[in-house]
Amino acid sequence: MTRAKADFLRGLWNENPVFRLLIGLCPALGVTSTAINGIGMGLATSFVLLCSSTLISVIKNIIPAKVRIPSYIIIIATFVTIADLSMNAFAPELHRALGVFVPLIVVNCLVLGRSEAYASKMPVGLAAIDALGMGLGFTWALGALGGVRELLGTGELFHVQVMPAFFEPWGIMAAPPGAFLSLGFLVAIMNIISARMNKKTA
Amino acid sequence: MRESLRMVLVLTVIAMVSAGVLSQVYQFTSPIIAENQAERMESGVFEVLENVDSVEFIDGPFVMFRAYDADGNPVGFAYAGEGSGYAGPVRVLVGVDHETKEVTGITVLEHTETPGLGTQIEEEDFRSQFVGKDTDDDIEIDTDIDNITGATQSARAVAQAVRENLSEAISIYEGENH
Numbered sequence: 001m002t003r004a005k006a007d008f009l010r011g012l013w014n015e016n017p018v019f020r021l022l023i024g025l026c027p028a029l030g031v032t033s034t035a036i037n038g039i040g041m042g043l044a045t046s047f048v049l050l051c052s053s054t055l056i057s058v059i060k061n062i063i064p065a066k067v068r069i070p071s072y073i074i075i076i077a078t079f080v081t082i083a084d085l086s087m088n089a090f091a092p093e094l095h096r097a098l099g100v101f102v103p104l105i106v107v108n109c110l111v112l113g114r115s116e117a118y119a120s121k122m123p124v125g126l127a128a129i130d131a132l133g134m135g136l137g138f139t140w141a142l143g144a145l146g147g148v149r150e151l152l153g154t155g156e157l158f159h160v161q162v163m164p165a166f167f168e169p170w171g172i173m174a175a176p177p178g179a180f181l182s183l184g185f186l187v188a189i190m191n192i193i194s195a196r197m198n199k200k201t202a
Numbered sequence: 203m204r205e206s207l208r209m210v211l212v213l214t215v216i217a218m219v220s221a222g223v224l225s226q227v228y229q230f231t232s233p234i235i236a237e238n239q240a241e242r243m244e245s246g247v248f249e250v251l252e253n254v255d256s257v258e259f260i261d262g263p264f265v266m267f268r269a270y271d272a273d274g275n276p277v278g279f280a281y282a283g284e285g286s287g288y289a290g291p292v293r294v295l296v297g298v299d300h301e302t303k304e305v306t307g308i309t310v311l312e313h314t315e316t317p318g319l320g321t322q323i324e325e326e327d328f329r330s331q332f333v334g335k336d337t338d339d340d341i342e343i344d345t346d347i348d349n350i351t352g353a354t355q356s357a358r359a360v361a362q363a364v365r366e367n368l369s370e371a372i373s374i375y376e377g378e379n380h
Contacts, residue, residue: 033318062212063212064205064208064209064212066205066209067209067212067213070213071212071213071216074213074216074217074220075216075220077220078220078223078224081224081227082223082224082227085227085228085231085232085235086227086231088231088235088238089231089234089235089238090234092235092238092239092242096312099314100314153318154318171318171319174318175316175318175319176316
């Protein structure tokens with residue numbers, strides 16, 4: 001596997017931010033009451049991650065080490081504000097649903113973490129690929145969490161009724177505890193699948 | 203000394219570029235955002251009043267609209283109210299009939315209530331209880347409005363939002379009509 005491919009795939013599975021590294025959990029638990037909210041939040045975070053990682057990688061050599069964290073935070077906050085304003089203008093429904101979690105992307109440790117651990121040391125291309133992989137990994141994780149919770153909590157998926165009429169929605173799945181329950185089960189399922197895959201390759 | 207100068211310089215440049223970019227983005231998006239909000243409010247007027255053809259904004263301490271039917275006759279008005287919900291403000295738009303000054307309908311504009319519990323304030327069963335209320339009614343949970351199990355605070359917020367501005371909205375509306 002080439003370096004770029006490995007960097008990209010890492011975020012999707014082996015180092016998936018939500019299911020593997022268990023970081024960025026605040027939005028993962030807070031906004032995943034429906035699949036569309038989860039995906040929307042994931043894409044907004046991916047945008048910020050991709051833009052800030054790329055830019056930080058480009059200017060990494062001119063930022064003095066002692067002020068790198070404030071520099072990163074200003075850059076991240078700028079892209080978050082751009083995402084927040086654009087969503088408010090062009091996707092007002094989604095923006096209303098995600099509420100305060102959009103500005104809070106600034107303090108998502110996934111974004112600062114990738115900047116500090118990866119983008120500040122790697123060439124631009126790899127930094128962008130890593131950010132894209134991590135962002136998409138975050139997006140599918142939040143979409144999966146939201147999908148499970150929406151399906152069991154309301155009987156719908158993407159706001160379309162999919163469960164048979166006799167299905168009684170489990171209210172707790174739409175409520176905050178449902179986020180913890182779903183996350184726990186999804187992490188367990190991912191561990192089982194990974195263990196099986198490792199056995200095969202070993 | 204040289205190093206600290208460079209730190210100051212780099213941070214300043216980054217902050218200035220950031221401010222410049224953001225002011226551009228803000229200028230570009232703010233009219234669209236304002237338009238979205240006004241549109242959402244206006245479309246709410248059509249939900250809370252019947253036979254509405256055109257809507258006119260009324261200036262006042264809170265957002266109000268006058269509504270007319272296709273012949274230009276007044277059908278009533280709608281006003282925005284706010285109550286404190288469980289997780290944040292609950293904003294509603296209330297329609298009031300021109301003649302009777304009774305509530306014709308309400309719609310929830312904005313809220314951050316608990317999914318599955320507090321979100322029931324958006325449901326027809328709950329909202330329809332406000333229809334027909336006027337200033338003589340209490341408009342209070344557990345007296346003339348049924349509570350929502352597990353979402354008392356959300357239900358109270360809606361009642362508060364409807365109740366608080368009602369009499370003032372009527373006097374503004376009547377004052378404007380004279």
